[in-house]
Amino acid sequence: MGKASIEKPWMKYYTDFDGNIDKTKKTLYRYFVDEIQGYLDYTAINYFGKKYTYRQMLYEIDRLADCFVNLGIKKGENVVFVTANLPETIFSFYALNKIGAVPTLVEPRMAKSRIEHFISMVHAKNIVMLDQVYPKIYDLFDKYDIKHVIVQKASHALPIFKKIPTKLFNKKIHFGKDNRLIKYNDFYKLHEPHLAKEVEFKEGSLCAITQTGGTTGIPKGVMLKNEGLNAIALSFNYTHNACVPGDKFLNIMPIFTSYGVVCGVHMAFTQRVIGILVPNFAPKKFPKLMLKHKPHAVIAVPAFYEILIKNKRMRHADMSNIKFAVSGGDVLNPKLEKAINVFFKEHGSKFNICQGYGLSETSAVTAFNCIYKENSEGIPLCTSTMGIFDPNTMEELDYGEKGEICVTGPSLMKGYYDDEEETNNVMKLHKDGKIWIHSGDRGYFDKDGFLFFEGRFKFVIPRFDGHKNFPIQIERVVNSYSGVVNCCVVPCKDLHHMQGFYPLVIVEMQDKTLDPKKVRDGILKLCKEKLEQRGQPCDVVLVDSIPLTLVGKNDVNLLKEQYVNYDYINHRNK
16 A cells, blocks of 8 residues: 555645745744745735735834833743734734744633643743733732733724724723733833844744643643744645735634634735734624625634524625635534535635644644545645554554554644653654654545544544533533532534534432532532633533443443433523
8 A cells, every 4th residue: 555654645736845944944033024025015914904014014023022122021031922813912923033032822711720820831921911811810910920011902003993983802991000011002112223133043942832732631832833833834835726915814713822823823924915813703703704804815613614604694795705715623524514615616716615634733734625625634734744653553554544643844843831741642753763743633544645534532522613622621620519429521512503512511419319400500600610611511411320331431432422412402491
């Protein structure tokens, strides 16, 4: 037969790629600067009508680099970002890269304990924060001896006529008297020209730390490298139907995800597109945004496309502008894939939906369906090497044989921050002398080099919006409820969407005479207090006893089969 990682059959589709990746060996800042030469007067950002050219974007980046240096931030220092897709966030991201500092990107919607985890983990002394996050974390400033907190407002960059009527993050925030708080306007005035010196590139140097649950759901910091993100950006120069300068790119993937910072920011802007920034995205807004902006390119999770094709406003929409629509962050089921492609064709687009595959640990993307094959995750990027391995022997399997999806190449993370044990669990040295990421995902390659995803070895529950819930996190909370003998969290189908699952809690109580409704309400209340919003179980089911396997573990597979079609809507209304 043959081994995919050795023969690389996908390379026949990259006829223009000569294999040279020397240009990726730069900082993100330098790669960005080099790529935009000749396009400086093209529009780079459209933020609710406020536009920046690439020339203006570069000016803002350089100015903020001077401001950060004036504030005392140095090369190698970790700066926590708890913010959204704002122009200032992107400028700050590249500005820190210019001086060699490292942004740790954290989701603003996270529970306080999660945000605290990352502040503590990277020993941050400086924070860039959306104003709305202040009430949640202000008491952490003393606890961790924070020096400076730069406060951003979503309305700062809006055109004058948009500032008053905007409904973006319009909750009034009352800040305490704290000299560490620096409003963005005041931070901007710290500028002293040419104060910041551009650092030289060093192989393996960090450009960002993003968050992931790893294989266990425990928060981990993924250390991304400059050359890794550059390799992803370079790869898109050689993909079919990719963006060209001046194309409009609808940027709805948040910067605090690897997916968002790699593809939505660095890949997009080094392709010289017009980045349409959406800082407070809600899935229901997707159709309206598509109709308003008519983007040429968009990257979204599968559920957003389902919302799009079902929306009544899209019934007579012209989709001929679409030439690069990627679905990632979750598996696209065949039924939805077919429905999206039919919709695109009926509404004027010549292109199919492009499924993608990637991990935070591999700089977000390693394969996608730029050459379309139905139900496939596509072909590896030209700078990535992939293979299917036996997870027990680490021997590579032949075409068509199913095993663990593994990745090697320049896009691999440096490791998990301050977690050598978990790093070694996923980054393994193979007999070819290369380090490979072991994904924990099951799949196979066909003879043409197309990847097919077959499920996960690790147990996660993917929501319709791409958010992944780890059962172990919910089980820890439920087991802390008084009287719980045993519990097991399993997926049940989302009854409102064509794909996705919600976590369902199966509970065995010590006292079998307790009122099931009171127990259910009590556990749901506890979960609401302890878990983030998207980690809430849809319901709690009380059973006399949870079935066990022969070795005494919860029989998860039996429960999954039993409850996958559970009607949580009717049961919770009883």
